[in-house]
Amino acid sequence: MVDRAVAVPRAARPQDIRNIALVGPTGAGKTSLVEALLLAAGEIKRPGRVEEGTTVSDHDEVEVRQKRSVHLTVNPVMVGDVKVNLLDTPGYADFIGAMRAGLRGADAALFVISALDGVDGRTRMLWEECAAIGMPRAVAVTKIDHPRADFDEVVAQCQDAFGSGVHAAYVPAVEGSGDQRELVGLWGLVSERYYDYSDGGGMESAPASCPAPDWLREQAGPLRETLIEEVITESEDEALMERYMEGGELDPDLLIADLKKAVAAGGFHPVLALSPTRGVGVRELLRELPLSCPDPTRCPFPSVNRPDGHPVEGLSCDPEGPLVAEVLSTTTDPYVGRVSLVRVFSGTLVPDVDVHLHGHGVRTGLGNSDELDRSGDEERLGSLSVPLGRQARPVGEVIAGDLCLVSKLPAARTGDTLSAPELPFRVPPWRFPDPMMPVAIRAASASDEDKLSQSVSRLVAEDPSLRVRINPETHQMVLWSLGEAHLDAALDRLEHRYGVRVETEEVRIPLRETFTGPGQGMGRNVKQSGGHGEFGVCRIRVEPLESGAGLEFVDKVVGGVVPRQYVPSVEKGVRAQMADGVDHGHPLVDLRVTLYDGKAHSVDSSDMAFQKAGRLALRDAASTSELAVLEPVDTVTVEVDDAYLGAVLSDLSARRGRVVGTEAAPGGRVVIRAEVPELEIVRYAVELRSVSHGTGVFTRDYLRHERLPEQVERRLAKERSEA
Known part of the structure; x- marks a missing residue:
């Protein structure tokens, strides 16, 4: 929906733009905080509304039905002359891909943490991920008005989890205790301004600014001293440090300037106390965002290559520079088609011009055009607009450092680079998470079958955290996701956005068989x-080989009893029967088949006759030897917090896993390497998250097939008979 009736937030230059990603777990209050900031800035008229009939959280039908945010959303707000783009990232672990897209589009991260829940392992992992790319970070502690909230305890948790650079910048003034506990104010430790919320707070008017109560100064005074020392140290302001050491008065404006330097340097992380529902701290945060967060010109420029791979130097966040932009996410609107969220790094984006698309390719496994590395596509840009929930406000241009929506860009995929056709560039995409939870899908009806392949390809193009492939052995279409919520969202989009209903079924693990001893047939x-x-008559001897050897066909025919031209025919028949299996229908592997005798007829022998004979010979040989069922085994690498090492090891053992080694990793984590049967890890993405309290991640790669234990084979046979 395009709204032409309201003013469009715009910045005249990159220095007047702030791109801030809100990061944190589900339930911390990110979306409520975004709404409160928009309300305080006058962008929306009343709580729960972005525009009439539209809430911040109902920008997508999937989100309305599932009651959780599954996409990256952007809401711009003007703070004076500064345009602040608030990138609300999903908090649920299954949507880490959208969270990383938000970090790619942002220049700073605001971690939103509930005062009731504190810091969990998943939040700490996200913090480390931001630290790895050098992103400035701050912390917003929400729900501080709750009777059980303990701001000091949460700050201590943050310092323990995030490091010594975390310090309170705004502290709540709380009177009473227990159920009588009441939030009455907020004190800025740098500005020394006290904001009185004793009247209950609210968004209607700014709180009164007055001297802080003496009891609060005494209580929070040590925090202020520590904060000032850290700000001066991190900003390396020697003159201010000397004045501070001499006990002189410090100019708050100079301290704020130093705080801005310290945050931008990435070594200092202020903590702010808020209650978005009451409006406490919201205006203060809104005022701090332009002051504390760096503008795009002060942030590292992403690496850029030419299409041939050669790096490009000298680019900067300059509206007059060459065009370099990146697609952060793509969605499909039922009215306007493909809509792309784009971050402009250099140059100026204008509508109705041709752009060069350089894509990383989408490996769907369906054998269609999306599998190609799209490095030379040219597309004509459609209209440009500024997003706000479901609303889209049209704009005539978008300068370097800003974000926008681009319509009618059908070839664009998440992670693609946009540049000028005469000067093409490529920005290497951010790291997409590897999906580790498979589920088989099939069309619910014949009409759905016709649209399934194309719709799944579009789905994967929108979300590179999804994969889909046709298993050549089981012939199932397998959709790989990051977890149950990710899968539910994908299936929901297939049905309600693309009109394709699918049914799910268990993934069939590709078992195989082999001979346990010699046989003849x-x-x-x-x-x-x-x-x-x-x-066609042939006689063969069969011997088992080591794992992974495949088929070794040996010709020991003498005397021409099987004419030379029919020996390959026997091998074709043997190979075909190995592919079909002889007992449970599992392919036969790792055999040496020796053809040593046979008979032919001068008229009736043919290629097909000896192919059938080869098949029959292998079946007969199988009846003279015991067959063993083989299961695939994966190499599994798990990284988890050290505190959950024992639980993860026990869980792997229960899955018939064999641990082959462990080693320490940075940040109090440990890496476990194990060999685990595929039958036991179909849902490991979900179960590891539970065992490790959200701190565990893993990868898996096929290692080999090995013999299936008899008790498991009996269980599978029983399940087949009951199916």
Whole structure:
């Protein structure tokens, strides 16, 4: 929906733009905080509304139905002359791909943490991820008005989890205790301004600014001293440090300037206390965002290459520079088609011009055009607009450092680079998480079958955290996701956005069979029914080989009893029967098959006759030897917090896993390497998250097939008989 009736937030230059990602777990209050900031800035008229009939959180039908944010959303707000783009990232672990897209589009991160829940392992991992890319970070502690909230305890948790650079910048003034506990004010430790919320707070008017109560100064005074020392140290302001050491008065404006330097340097992280529902601290945060967060010109420029791979130097966040932009996310609107959220790093984006698209390719596994590395596509830009929930406000241009929506860019995929056709560039995409939870899907009806492949390809193009492939052995279409919520959102989009209903089923693990000892067999294919018949007889010996050896076919025929031209025919038949299996229908592997005797007919022998004979010979040999069922085994690498090492090891053991090694990793984590049967880790993405309290991540790679234990084989046989 395009809204032309309201003013469009715009910045005249990159220095007047702030791109801030709100990061944190589900339930911390990110979306409520965004709404409160928009309300305080006058962008929306009343709580719960972005525009008439539209809430911040109902920008997508999937989100309305599932009651959780699954996409990256952007809401711009003007603070004076500064445009602040608030990138609300999903908090649920399954949508880490959208969270990383938000970090790519942002220049700073605001961690939103509930005073009731504190810092969990997942939040600490996100903090470390931001630290790895050098992103400035601050912390907003929400729900401080709750009777059980303990701001000091949460700050201590943050310092323990995030490091010594975390310090309170605004502290709440709380009177009473227990159920009688009441939040009455907020004190800025740098500005020394006290904001009186004793009347209950609210968004209607700014709180009164007055001297802080003596009891609060005495209580929070040590925090202020520590904060000032840290700000001066991190900003390396020697003159201010000397004045501070001499006990002189410090100019708050100079301290604020130093705080801005310290935050931008990435070594200092202020903590602010808020209650978005009451409006406490919201205006203060809104005022601090332009002051504390760096503008795009002060942030590292992403690496840029030419299409041939050569790096490009000298680019900067300059509206007059060459065009370099990146697609952060793509969605499909039922009215306007493909809509892309774009961050402009250099140059100026204008509508109705041709742009060069450089894509990383989407490996769908469906054998369509999306599998190609799209490095030379040219597309004509559609209209540009500024997002706000479901609303889109049209704009004539978007300068370097800003974000916008681009419509009618059908070839664009998440992670693609936009540049000028005459000067093409490529920005290497951010790291997409590897999906580790498979589920088989099939069309619910014949009409759905016709649209399934194309719709799934579009789905994967929108969300590179999804993968889909056709298993060549089981012939199932397998959709790989990051977890149950991710899968539910994907299936919901298939049905309600693309009109394709699918049914899910368990993934069939590709089992195989092999001989446990030698065997012999004869294949006799003799048919005489009038006219041209069939005649082919062959004798073979079969021996098992080591794992991974495949088929070794040996010709030891003497005397021409099997004519030379029919020996390959016997091998074709053996290979075909190995692919089909002989017992449970599992492919046969790792065999040496020796052809040593046979018979032929001068008229009735043919290529097909000896292929059938080869098949029959292998079946007969299987009846003379015991067969073993083989299951695939993966190499699994798990990284988890050290505190959950024992629980993860026990869980792997229960899954018939064999741990082959452990080693320490940075940040109090440990890496476990194990060999685990695929049958036991179909849902490991979900179960590891539970065992490790959200701190565990893992990768898996096929290692080999090995013999299936008898008790498991009996269980699978029983399940097949009951199906």
